[in-house]
Amino acid sequence: MSTDIPKGGPSAVKLADSDFAADHRPSDLGGALRDYWAQVRSGDLGAVPAVLGIAGLVVLFTALRPETFLSDRNIANLFTQALPVTILAMGLVFVLLLGEIDLSAGVTSGVCACVMAKLMVSAGQPWYVAVLAALAAGVVIGTAIGWLVAVVRIPSFVVTLALFLGLQGITLWLVGEGGTVPVRDDVIVALANKNMPVALGWALAVVCAVGYAASQFWRWQRQSARGLAAKPVQLVALRVVAVAVVLLAGTYLLSQDRAPSPLITLAGIPWGVPLVAVLLIICTFVLGRTAYGRHVYAVGGNAEAARRAGVNVTRIRVSVFMIASTLAAVAGIVAASRLNSVTPSEGSGNTLLYAVGAAVIGGTSLFGGRGKARDAVLGGLVVAIIDNGLGLLGTKAYLNFLITGSVLLFAASIDALARRRRSATGR
Amino acid sequence: MTDNGDPVLRIAGLNKSFGAVHVLHDVDFTLRQGEVMALVGDNGAGKSTLIKCIAGIHPTDSGRIEFEGRQVSVGSPRDAAALGIEVVYQDLALADNLDIVQNMFLGRERRKGIVLDENAMEEAARQTLAKLSVRTVKSVRQQVASLSGGQRQTVAIAKAALWDSKVVILDEPTAALGVAQTRQVLDLVRRLADTGHAVVLISHNMNDVFEVADRITTLYLGRVAAEVRRADVTHGQVVELITAGRSGDLGLAPATAAESI
Numbered sequence: 001m002s003t004d005i006p007k008g009g010p011s012a013v014k015l016a017d018s019d020f021a022a023d024h025r026p027s028d029l030g031g032a033l034r035d036y037w038a039q040v041r042s043g044d045l046g047a048v049p050a051v052l053g054i055a056g057l058v059v060l061f062t063a064l065r066p067e068t069f070l071s072d073r074n075i076a077n078l079f080t081q082a083l084p085v086t087i088l089a090m091g092l093v094f095v096l097l098l099g100e101i102d103l104s105a106g107v108t109s110g111v112c113a114c115v116m117a118k119l120m121v122s123a124g125q126p127w128y129v130a131v132l133a134a135l136a137a138g139v140v141i142g143t144a145i146g147w148l149v150a151v152v153r154i155p156s157f158v159v160t161l162a163l164f165l166g167l168q169g170i171t172l173w174l175v176g177e178g179g180t181v182p183v184r185d186d187v188i189v190a191l192a193n194k195n196m197p198v199a200l201g202w203a204l205a206v207v208c209a210v211g212y213a214a215s216q217f218w219r220w221q222r223q224s225a226r227g228l229a230a231k232p233v234q235l236v237a238l239r240v241v242a243v244a245v246v247l248l249a250g251t252y253l254l255s256q257d258r259a260p261s262p263l264i265t266l267a268g269i270p271w272g273v274p275l276v277a278v279l280l281i282i283c284t285f286v287l288g289r290t291a292y293g294r295h296v297y298a299v300g301g302n303a304e305a306a307r308r309a310g311v312n313v314t315r316i317r318v319s320v321f322m323i324a325s326t327l328a329a330v331a332g333i334v335a336a337s338r339l340n341s342v343t344p345s346e347g348s349g350n351t352l353l354y355a356v357g358a359a360v361i362g363g364t365s366l367f368g369g370r371g372k373a374r375d376a377v378l379g380g381l382v383v384a385i386i387d388n389g390l391g392l393l394g395t396k397a398y399l400n401f402l403i404t405g406s407v408l409l410f411a412a413s414i415d416a417l418a419r420r421r422r423s424a425t426g427r
Numbered sequence: 428m429t430d431n432g433d434p435v436l437r438i439a440g441l442n443k444s445f446g447a448v449h450v451l452h453d454v455d456f457t458l459r460q461g462e463v464m465a466l467v468g469d470n471g472a473g474k475s476t477l478i479k480c481i482a483g484i485h486p487t488d489s490g491r492i493e494f495e496g497r498q499v500s501v502g503s504p505r506d507a508a509a510l511g512i513e514v515v516y517q518d519l520a521l522a523d524n525l526d527i528v529q530n531m532f533l534g535r536e537r538r539k540g541i542v543l544d545e546n547a548m549e550e551a552a553r554q555t556l557a558k559l560s561v562r563t564v565k566s567v568r569q570q571v572a573s574l575s576g577g578q579r580q581t582v583a584i585a586k587a588a589l590w591d592s593k594v595v596i597l598d599e600p601t602a603a604l605g606v607a608q609t610r611q612v613l614d615l616v617r618r619l620a621d622t623g624h625a626v627v628l629i630s631h632n633m634n635d636v637f638e639v640a641d642r643i644t645t646l647y648l649g650r651v652a653a654e655v656r657r658a659d660v661t662h663g664q665v666v667e668l669i670t671a672g673r674s675g676d677l678g679l680a681p682a683t684a685a686e687s688i
Contacts, residue, residue: 229568294529
């Protein structure tokens with residue numbers, strides 16, 4: 001690598017008279033913030049709607065239910081409520097990035113959870129065999145959808161609508177009429193019902209914060225040392241501090257004793273939260289730092305361009321449905337853990353609506369090409385807050401449906417309007 | 428290494444039919460290093476088909492393709508890219524949601540292990556743009572969606588020049604551009620040839636052709652009407668070659684030109 005530096009010398013001189021002004025202007029925080037604001041105004045909203053949504057909803061529900069909404073117990077509850085929808089949404093981000101849709105992701109999670117539960121209860125298999133089988137079921141379903149969409153060329157909307165019905169039939173058949181399959185395995189139940197030791201939670205939070213800071217500063221240092229386009233160091237610092245504050249504040253809240261009785265202690269981060277964190281890190285890495293992720297964005301932005309550039313578009317199409325269905329299986333396992341059982345209606349109803357809503361609220365575009373793994377986390381929190389808050393308010397079921405439907409429609413409208421704005425301002 | 432003026436790509440007796448329609452008749456076509464070859468012809472004359480045969484998109488029925496003196500077969504776009512033949516299509520083939528560097532390396536990303544080597548790609552993209560004296564982009568990390576038509580064309584052409592490419596084929600690069608942007612792109616086409624590429628310029632605009640081309644090949648109903656040096660012909664002669672297949676003693680024999688109709 002060191003041999004590159006003298007080579008970079010003469011070219012840097014040549015570059016000085018070429019006109020990449022913005023890449024070489026010593027950028028400051030003010031300039032970066034102005035650029036960011038210009039970007040938001042031109043329709044590239046990013047995480048803004050989700051962050052505003054979380055803040056607004058927290059204020060709203062705190063005002064309406066001051067004694068319960070912000071209680072330690074409810075906050076922990078909120079996080080576990082957000083787990084399945086977040087994981088499901090994270091898989092859907094991949095599909096949405098191609099401008100496709102997977103309407104069957106919810107029921108896929110149901111089928112996979114059912115496979116897991118049946119293997120443990122009826123076949124007496126250990127939890128890891130059951131989990132692997134559930135994941136395998138997800139891969140199989142995803143491959144089937146991907147093949148029908150990418151090779152047979154049926155619109156994904158129709159394929160997954162058909163599977164939405166068909167897979168419910170399979171769940172019903174597996175569970176048996178009217179019954180439910182209980183999930184009693186300690187490990188599986190712990191996922192959504194047990195907490196990490198408080199010390200371990202703190203350690204993990206600190207490791208994550210330090211790791212994030214190190215990776216960001218390392219990247220900044222490499223970019224500026226080689227004279228490449230880099231964000232101003234103040235902005236990098238600001239982001240690192242923001243992430244660290246969120247991580248540590250969340251850990252603090254979840255480390256409070258939230259037991260209803262003073263006789264027992266109930267504190268720590270639910271085990272499902274680090275699971276989501278790991279998935280978030282993996283998905284962010286895959287989408288942002290690997291050629292595969294780059295190709296997913298390229299196919300979503302301009303499939304023909306990607307094809308001409310030598311990207312195997314069919315393989316990318318199949319793979320995103322495989323990822324979505326596999327993550328749906330994980331979501332199903334977490335949901336089963338939360339409910340301690342699998343019901344025939346697992347994953348049907350509004351599960352999918354919530355997940356699509358989460359991804360879109362988080363900032364993933366329904367038109368393809370735009371979105372990040374973190375959108376699922378931010379949007380998942382918004383959806384969970386709405387669900388949780390409405391539960392605390394005791395709203396009637398009909399109103400619940402109306403409100404949730406409106407929220408999804410609202411998020412989709414923002415997405416469509418932002419897209420129009422982008423094309424008007426050329427972004 | 429070949430010198431300027433040496434043939435890089437030589438096509439002899441190329442035929443191509445789509446079913447009963449004989450699209451290309453015994454086409455001979457030679458590209459030389461450091462030269463801009465304009466490929467002109469009316470709609471349906473076979474320009475795009477010829478290009479697609481060279482780029483490996485269409486298989487040919489008969490004929491020889493020689494690349495740097497060796498006979499080669501170009502069975503797929505990958506074969507063409509491996510030889511160093513790059514095509515810049517009329518509809519650009521850039522992904523709007525990616526930035527300039529990402530587009531230039533699309534499909535051929537540099538990696539360290541499984542991780543993309545963003546820094547190396549950015550440096551290489553910057554060097555290529557600087558070598559072609561592209562001065563109009565503000566940042567190489569700009570999204571392509573935010574670029575003007577001329578800038579996009581510039582990026583698409585620079586993308587073709589980024590690889591160790593020897594032949595760059597441009598399909599109507601100025602078709603949708605304004606005056607100033609056309610100027611930029613034509614300058615870029617010239618620099619591409621000056622940096623040792625053999626350039627094919629497909630265009631309907633005679634001003635562009637006469638401004639930048641060294642040689643002109645006219646296709647008329649699937650046959651090569653004439654391959655001429657720009658200095659030897661006038662606008663009017665080229666237009667006649669395009670519309671009638673012949674002009675004075677240039678072009679197809681009267682019988683052939685008439686028979687094709």
